[in-house]
Amino acid sequence: MTDDEKRGRLPRHRRVAESERPPMVLTERDCELLRMVNACRALRTDQLEALFFGSRSTAQFRLAKLFHHEYLNRHFLSVVSDAPARSPAIYTLGKRGAQVLVSRFGYERGDLRLPKGGTLGWHLLEHLLAINSFRVAITLAARAPGFQLSSWLDETVFRAKPDYVQIQDRSGRLRKKPVFPDGYFVLSTPRGTARFFLEVDRGTEELSRFSPQIAVYEAYVASGQYQARFQTKSLRILVVASSEKRSASLQRVVARMGGDGKYWFATLDQVNSQTVLTAPIWRQLGENRLQPLIGGG
DNA sequence: CGCCGAAACAGCAATCTCCT
DNA sequence: AGGAGATTGCTGTTTCGGCG
Numbered sequence: 052m053t054d055d056e057k058r059g060r061l062p063r064h065r066r067v068a069e070s071e072r073p074p075m076v077l078t079e080r081d082c083e084l085l086r087m088v089n090a091c092r093a094l095r096t097d098q099l100e101a102l103f104f105g106s107r108s109t110a111q112f113r114l115a116k117l118f119h120h121e122y123l124n125r126h127f128l129s130v131v132s133d134a135p136a137r138s139p140a141i142y143t144l145g146k147r148g149a150q151v152l153v154s155r156f157g158y159e160r161g162d163l164r165l166p167k168g169g170t171l172g173w174h175l176l177e178h179l180l181a182i183n184s185f186r187v188a189i190t191l192a193a194r195a196p197g198f199q200l201s202s203w204l205d206e207t208v209f210r211a212k213p214d215y216v217q218i219q220d221r222s223g224r225l226r227k228k229p230v231f232p233d234g235y236f237v238l239s240t241p242r243g244t245a246r247f248f249l250e251v252d253r254g255t256e257e258l259s260r261f262s263p264q265i266a267v268y269e270a271y272v273a274s275g276q277y278q279a280r281f282q283t284k285s286l287r288i289l290v291v292a293s294s295e296k297r298s299a300s301l302q303r304v305v306a307r308m309g310g311d312g313k314y315w316f317a318t319l320d321q322v323n324s325q326t327v328l329t330a331p332i333w334r335q336l337g338e339n340r341l342q343p344l345i346g347g348g
Numbered sequence: 349c350g351c352c353g354a355a356a357c358a359g360c361a362a363t364c365t366c367c368t
Numbered sequence: 369a370g371g372a373g374a375t376t377g378c379t380g381t382t383t384c385g386g387c388g
Binding site for chain 2: 104112113
């Protein structure tokens, strides 16, 4: 039988054979999309849609082609976790996507963020997606005139080349601990260049796991190592929490650890591309009023 | 025209919730 | 338990428009 007429819907989870794939030509935008997926390691459909497309269906149309042609891999979170009925697709760099980045953009092997061993831990993935949701918001917001997101370092950069600080543990002994932020980024604004560490807290870990991280930041700055690595004193530390209640707990922890006004707090659901830079959603430690991240009082 | 992509639309599919 | 309905995302089709 001639199966070119009888072809049904393309499967969602499995890729079809090469001969059954719809034709496609890689566009400039596709390439930028691949670079972003590589930089972020995993992005949801809605995140890619916000970054690269004007409509939902166009994004799905394009992403389906990129998936079936092996430029992207596609994963479904709800198969593994007990998420609600929605099961948004999550995209990672695929085999041919990696080839494109190497052949067309000169990426080295170390620049490719392919999930090791084929599996990315799923609980880590949820954390990664939360970080990326903040990153997408910043990326979109920084398209406004006068802004530029000039650099974003994620955790893997710090893991590849860690800085260590000495902090005291509970028994008073000095211990060497690495500085592993969820992100570090540099943002040019009409009012100058701002630099940030990012901590995304989804409320799934014990609060006691958070305070050592603050001790690490405090030691990193106090020892001059931050200044040495990044050639600047400018720094704010953004703590984005899953809820107001959680944020309040985190604020108490930071205050108790001797944190100061360089710590700024917001909640995940308040952060989007419209609000993240210029809406009063941020609480600076020690201040009562909410301020915008950029251009506040 | 032929080709491709964007957008809108209608209906399918995977999953959860509720109900017996 | 297990199945119907609801929910939400995805697929595939169609239509339109740009471009060589």
